[in-house]
Amino acid sequence: MHGSELKGGKHSTPDPKERSQLWPRVLGSIALFALMVGMMIGRLTAPTPAELEEVQAQPDRLVLWFNHETQLHGEHVDGAVAMVFAAQGTAQKGQLLVNGKFANWEVAHSDRGLFLNLVAARPLHGEWSGAKEDGRWRLEILLREQ
Structure with missing residues (x-):
């Protein structure tokens, strides 16, 4: 077995400065891989956004059909809904x-x-309600003049 004595002015093991710095590369590769798997x-687990499938205009109401329940925010703004x-x-x-009388949507x-x-030529007021029906989500907006 060979010792670590000098042979021709050199040690049998390289200096620490000359060694390859693989540890930071390994840690970086693991972090990158974990990030990709997490993304x-x-x-895959993110919910799919709701999709508007159909709009039905009926007297005094508008019915919207979505593939599943969605978040909504509604307001009355200057006589419009x-x-x-x-x-x-x-x-x-x-x-x-x-x-x-006609109203536009x-x-x-x-x-x-x-x-x-x-909107309409006169101020409108709307009340809305949603419910699950036939595997879809139905949003009904009842309209009346203010």
Whole structure:
């Protein structure tokens, strides 16, 4: 067996300065791998956003059908009814009758999801309620003149 004595002016083991610094690389690789696995698991377990499937205009009401329950925020703004849904869907617009007079509705895209605006020539007041029905979520907006 060879000792660590000098042989030709050199030791048999390299100096610590000359050794490869693999430990930081190993730790960096493990951290990167853990980050990637965590992102994949998070993507798989993230809830899918709700989707607006159908809008039905009926006298004095608007019925919206989503594939599952969604978060919503609604307000009465200057005689109009405005709602924001955390959902995806296509932009649409149409008309409905409120007390025999026309009112316009429009679904548009916004930075927070879908935006629903209900306006008429006179101030409107809306009351909304949602319920699970036939495996989908039904949101009914009852409208009346203010």
